[in-house]
Amino acid sequence: MAGLRLANPTMLASGILGYSAETLETIVDGGAGAVITKSVGLKPRNGYANPTIVQTSCGLINAMGLPNPGIDEFVKEIREAKNTLDVPLIVSVYGFSAEEYATVTKKAVNAGADAIELNVSCPHVKETGSEIGQNPKILAKVVEKVKASVDKPVFVKLSPNVTSIAEIAEAAVKAGADALTAINTVRAMAIDAEAAMPVLSNKVGGLSGPAVKPIALRCVYEIYEKVKVPIIGCGGITNWRDAVEFLLAGASAVQIGTAVAVKGANVFKAISRGIDAYLEKKAFKSVEEIVGLSHRSYPA
Numbered sequence: 001m002a003g004l005r006l007a008n009p010t011m012l013a014s015g016i017l018g019y020s021a022e023t024l025e026t027i028v029d030g031g032a033g034a035v036i037t038k039s040v041g042l043k044p045r046n047g048y049a050n051p052t053i054v055q056t057s058c059g060l061i062n063a064m065g066l067p068n069p070g071i072d073e074f075v076k077e078i079r080e081a082k083n084t085l086d087v088p089l090i091v092s093v094y095g096f097s098a099e100e101y102a103t104v105t106k107k108a109v110n111a112g113a114d115a116i117e118l119n120v121s122c123p124h125v126k127e128t129g130s131e132i133g134q135n136p137k138i139l140a141k142v143v144e145k146v147k148a149s150v151d152k153p154v155f156v157k158l159s160p161n162v163t164s165i166a167e168i169a170e171a172a173v174k175a176g177a178d179a180l181t182a183i184n185t186v187r188a189m190a191i192d193a194e195a196a197m198p199v200l201s202n203k204v205g206g207l208s209g210p211a212v213k214p215i216a217l218r219c220v221y222e223i224y225e226k227v228k229v230p231i232i233g234c235g236g237i238t239n240w241r242d243a244v245e246f247l248l249a250g251a252s253a254v255q256i257g258t259a260v261a262v263k264g265a266n267v268f269k270a271i272s273r274g275i276d277a278y279l280e281k282k283a284f285k286s287v288e289e290i291v292g293l294s295h296r297s298y299p300a
């Protein structure tokens with residue numbers, strides 16, 4: 001997919017256990033076909049004060065605030081992960097300008113990243129993330145600059161918090177994106193009735209988990225109708241049936257995040273075995289055969 005070989009179509013979504021080579025190894029042992037790190041930028045960031053995460057009845061809301069050690073420290077983890085993991089290693093990158101995205105990307109690739117996922121969709125950090133990914137012109141500049149700086153596949157992770165995700169997807173592809181990840185979290189909040197206060201210190205955060213699955217599925221479906229590059233579905237995938245729905249909508253692979261926190265690392269094995277059993281039961285020979293298969297009209 002987009003120049004990478006995956007043993008199965010499941011990947012670890014960025015932001016979940018992706019801080020170190022050691023935790024990434026646990027995920028690969030759990031059956032992931034590829035892993036994506038937590039987003040890393042040029043300089044270290046502490047992130048927001050606690051509380052940074054809250055569980056709701058239908059998923060998690062987080063406002064971590066991009067905590068990360070900075071790329072110069074993180075290259076040590078990339079090098080170690082590259083030495084120990086036998087699946088593609090994708091580094092998630094953010095920046096406050098096109099130049100910063102490109103600089104961090106070059107350092108990540110020099111340290112061994114097999115591909116880059118541009119985070120242009122964090123829903124709650126100012127001057128990066130979705131402030132870039134919601135504007136097709138700014139987004140195109142970032143993607144062009146990054147593509148010109150390295151010779152590895154570049155994925156672009158899109159925000160659902162836009163009027164037309166398909167238009168944004170098209171801008172990313174025209175600028176050179178090799179694949180698109182859809183979606184990042186949905187802007188949301190939780191309020192504590194006893195304290196009469198928002199729960200998160202940042203007030204607003206990003207919702208993930210089962211509540212966002214139908215939104216993510218719709219986004220993948222719309223993007224598939226607009227562009228030709230591979231799509232990686234992400235949002236509330238908890239079991240094999242969710243994953244198959246994303247493949248049918250047009251995704252070539254899926255990312256799993258919140259379900260890892262809830263069910264543990266073996267969720268990858270369970271999902272890829274379930275996909276295999278579905279393909280066999282329906283007499284399909286490969287995952288490719290069902291990618292986008294739901295784009296059909298009802299018989300008249």
Ligand code: RRO
Pocket residue numbers: 015039062063064065066067119121122123129184185205206207
């Ligand atoms: O770190 C975060 O708060 C965060 C990021 Br970078 C992101 O892309 N999506 C999200 O829900 N949280």
